[in-house]
Amino acid sequence: MSTVSSSTRTSRVAVGRPARARLQAWLPRLVLSPSIAISLFFVYGFMLWTFILSLTNSRMLPSYDFVGFAQYGRLMVNERWWVASTNLVVFGALFVGICLVVGALLAILLDQRIRQEGALRTLYLYPMALSFIVTGVVWKWLLNPSLGIQAMVRSWGFESFTFDWLINPDMAVYTLVIAAVWQASGFVMALFLAGLRGIDDSIIKAAQLDGASLPRIYLRVVIPCLRPVVFSAVMILAHIAIKSFDLVVALTGGGPGYASDLPATFMYAHAFTRAQIGLGSASAMLMLGGVLAILIPYLYSELRSRKHG
Amino acid sequence: MSALEIRNVCKDFGSERVLKDVSLAIESGEFLILVGPSGCGKSTLMNAIAGLEPVTDGEILIAGEAVTWKTPAERDIAMVFQSYALYPSMTVRQNISFGLEMRKVPRAEREAAVERVADLLQISHLLDRKPAQLSGGQRQRVAMGRALAREPKIYLFDEPLSNLDAKLRVDMRTEIKKLHQRLGTTIVYVTHDQIEAMTLADSIAVMRDGRILQLGTPDEVYNDPVDIFVAGFMGSPSMNFIAATLEGGAGDYRLRIATPGEEDLVLPWPVSRETPDLAQRVGKQVVLGLRPEHFSEEDERLGKHDRDTPVSVSISVVEPTGADILLRLPLGTGEVTARVGPKCRVTAGERLALRVDMGRAVLFDSGTERRLA
Numbered sequence: 215m216s217t218v219s220s221s222t223r224t225s226r227v228a229v230g231r232p233a234r235a236r237l238q239a240w241l242p243r244l245v246l247s248p249s250i251a252i253s254l255f256f257v258y259g260f261m262l263w264t265f266i267l268s269l270t271n272s273r274m275l276p277s278y279d280f281v282g283f284a285q286y287g288r289l290m291v292n293e294r295w296w297v298a299s300t301n302l303v304v305f306g307a308l309f310v311g312i313c314l315v316v317g318a319l320l321a322i323l324l325d326q327r328i329r330q331e332g333a334l335r336t337l338y339l340y341p342m343a344l345s346f347i348v349t350g351v352v353w354k355w356l357l358n359p360s361l362g363i364q365a366m367v368r369s370w371g372f373e374s375f376t377f378d379w380l381i382n383p384d385m386a387v388y389t390l391v392i393a394a395v396w397q398a399s400g401f402v403m404a405l406f407l408a409g410l411r412g413i414d415d416s417i418i419k420a421a422q423l424d425g426a427s428l429p430r431i432y433l434r435v436v437i438p439c440l441r442p443v444v445f446s447a448v449m450i451l452a453h454i455a456i457k458s459f460d461l462v463v464a465l466t467g468g469g470p471g472y473a474s475d476l477p478a479t480f481m482y483a484h485a486f487t488r489a490q491i492g493l494g495s496a497s498a499m500l501m502l503g504g505v506l507a508i509l510i511p512y513l514y515s516e517l518r519s520r521k522h523g
Numbered sequence: 524m525s526a527l528e529i530r531n532v533c534k535d536f537g538s539e540r541v542l543k544d545v546s547l548a549i550e551s552g553e554f555l556i557l558v559g560p561s562g563c564g565k566s567t568l569m570n571a572i573a574g575l576e577p578v579t580d581g582e583i584l585i586a587g588e589a590v591t592w593k594t595p596a597e598r599d600i601a602m603v604f605q606s607y608a609l610y611p612s613m614t615v616r617q618n619i620s621f622g623l624e625m626r627k628v629p630r631a632e633r634e635a636a637v638e639r640v641a642d643l644l645q646i647s648h649l650l651d652r653k654p655a656q657l658s659g660g661q662r663q664r665v666a667m668g669r670a671l672a673r674e675p676k677i678y679l680f681d682e683p684l685s686n687l688d689a690k691l692r693v694d695m696r697t698e699i700k701k702l703h704q705r706l707g708t709t710i711v712y713v714t715h716d717q718i719e720a721m722t723l724a725d726s727i728a729v730m731r732d733g734r735i736l737q738l739g740t741p742d743e744v745y746n747d748p749v750d751i752f753v754a755g756f757m758g759s760p761s762m763n764f765i766a767a768t769l770e771g772g773a774g775d776y777r778l779r780i781a782t783p784g785e786e787d788l789v790l791p792w793p794v795s796r797e798t799p800d801l802a803q804r805v806g807k808q809v810v811l812g813l814r815p816e817h818f819s820e821e822d823e824r825l826g827k828h829d830r831d832t833p834v835s836v837s838i839s840v841v842e843p844t845g846a847d848i849l850l851r852l853p854l855g856t857g858e859v860t861a862r863v864g865p866k867c868r869v870t871a872g873e874r875l876a877l878r879v880d881m882g883r884a885v886l887f888d889s890g891t892e893r894r895l896a
Contacts, residue, residue, distance in 0.1 A: 416608035417609075419575050419604070421621075422596065423573060423575075423602050424621050425622060426625045438613075439610075
């Protein structure tokens, strides 16, 4: 009896199912397809277009006279490009390095079970909520010798005090570092703090019993546990560094002259204001290469660890 | 001189007092177990001994030296944690030698120490692995190796076996006991598992609500509990508590147990175990404590012990465990558990003649729950 009734039930379900099941299977694809199509066109399509333009002699408007890699050759002998690239190395290394050190220190200090931790954490994170334009403008005023820090200290009576990095061609790139570190180190702190909170308390107790001093506990035991956090922080900061455009525009405008140019501002200047679309596209492709050089190893290790984990 | 002495230690967390005037002392080479339900303060006491938590009041002495205000590192103790707390970024070898390195022991000596404990714990083949590559039991061994390498004055074990599966736990328990017998170390061991406490300890401190209720050998704590809590906590299945009325007088005390639907059962209290406290309780409610093994089946071959009292009861549940059979039977207002031999042929619903060893029974005050006799 029971087998008969159950078999009729399954056959009825089997008849009703396919249409609904097919819709169920297709619905996610249907919903996602517009955004996939749009991003394919606007992101990857334009990427491809930029690559094609970088192989042409386009100036004011796109043209399709192919000149091979001549634009890349021009780039390699362009002094301004080399200034921008050197700046990127200096800015990137200092920005990433200082952010990591400051962020880790802030996180370790916050992790000492202090009072008002929540308030301080928010305070440190706030700069991250601002756009780089705002950061740039604020620091432009602060660093302006006749308005900001220099003027203030001089008004206190230290007449010979000089802090004119913003208008000094040799130092202008470091003002970018100051502003970017101010903005991003709170975020790095949040990453480190999350990592620190994930560490088993008893590991620290064990190290205490083993006779390690507090700095040693952090250097030898805790920070090595945070390697994945350091890795993600470096990835995020590095791509911020390569993309930096708005901060430069707002803070130094690439100046004095082109002393604080970064590849992104170089690209913008050539492609859109100096009617050198071909050259600008070539520099954009080199930046893309730089981002990929950082991103691909990261994605590779992430995907591999996910497969293992 | 005691290896460890704790004098009147109190500890407050905020307004809550979690350790209330705790005092104890153990000799060198002794194995002390702190046992109690969770939240009884045993882990806090251990952290206070380790120096990880400052005490609010009282004194702690290690080998006669006051260490109450010394840092954990200065106390020369090692601890094995429940979570093992191995350093994840270091190999097993580095984990074991880290404490020695921090104490500036020369490299050659460190290596010798690692070899010694690796041999002792049979982890030589694991020395170059990271903790993440080890199984639970192996991590446990490494955690013990880290403690042993330093040869401290006192070892602290904080529920070290609770993360292992049942079989491994029994194996490691034996291993810890062997190690203790071989090395003669002084150990303070926290657990909530009363079987671990019974099997390992030289002395047991049963704790509850921040106080030590009883400090004694496993035998004393098991057979001579000071109150209902200790009696109920030690032993599995736990002791049966049966409401009874005390009758008679000196030389002839009897316990009357009223079971609904049955005739009252009257058990004589052995003359040899009378105490002066009993006289005031005549006619009043008391609590009779009987362990499951204080019951035995009527068996002609075993002969009759004079002190055993025969009772006839109906059996409600029969639970064979293999090694013996647990019987549930209504007695007094609730059910009690009796343990009989595996050969006992009985089915649920039958009546069975059992004998009760009143010579080992204990008696408690039903109000204060303190021991009467």
